[in-house]
């Protein structure tokens with residue numbers, strides 16, 4: 285449930301309400317906005333049946349949340365969340381672009397691609413060091429060496445790093461090098477992993493599962509939030525369908541639908557969403573037009589030789605054009621790309 289406090293509720297009153305909720309076994313989450321504070325309380329509401337909270341000093345009203353996801357819901361927080369990750373903002377008027385190769389293959393390619401995407405306006409460098417490959421015989425990533433290259437390349441340009449965590453046992457290693465932890469589509473319902481990144485208090489990029497409904501996607505985000513981590517970016521990256529012309533169906537309607545249900549920022553990944561380099565520009569444009577708070581794009585200097593996802597990687601020159609177009613579309617929507 286949500287406890288909406290009166291605008292003049294003071295610290296002592298707030299603490300009293302929190303103490304009372306915790307006494308009855310509730311977990312509490314404070315959300316302090318400019319005008320007033322809201323307390324989210326999760327627990328068994330039957331415990332409070334004959335101890336009405338609405339009579340406590342400072343309480344304006346008590347609203348039950350009927351949705352299965354609570355902390356990430358619009359009911360808990362009306363205004364869109366704007367994350368500020370080391371100065372790069374995502375959400376609200378701010379659009380953030382993550383770009384780089386599918387996998388970190390070696391130092392040289394990463395530095396070259398990083399420099400090109402930075403110059404075009406991307407501020408977050410992506411690249412996999414631990415790769416979730418469909419085949420166990422395919423390139424699995426460079427591991428820690430890849431993480432080191434990512435950190436070094438990003439630092440040399442003043443960029444942030446986003447990279448995927450596949451296994452809770454690698455979390456400490458990944459946290460040494462990255463600014464944003466990516467949870468991939470195949471792990472969207474790996475609840476152990478979600479809880480670990482929830483505890484880690486690091487910004488999380490959560491990708492939609494291959495066949496996950498929007499509700500399941502938001503429930504996965506709720507796992508992270510319920511551990512006390514609200515720095516979550518959702519990523520629509522395409523869902524499975526019957527058509528084989530594209531790798532997935534990039535579900536652009538999910539962007540406004542999620543925004544009607546949740547306060548979290550939502551970005552789109554046209555690379556995995558379509559699997560086709562010729563679809564990246566039009567779908568990136570469409571995603572921004574549909575209200576996406578950012579993009580994740582795979583860029584490679586020589587896609588035909590890429591060790592993974594060459595078919596969907598675009599050249600740095602094509603990324604230049606994409607960024608130019610995205611900035612124009614953003615401006616028409618009174619938004620801007622973070623640079």
Ligand code: PEP
Pocket residue numbers: 386412416448467468469470491521556
């Ligand atoms: C990726 O971004 O490198 C990736 C593997 O994406 P997804 O989990 O969406 O397939």
Ligand code: MN
Pocket residue numbers: 386387556582592593
């Ligand atoms: Mn990829």
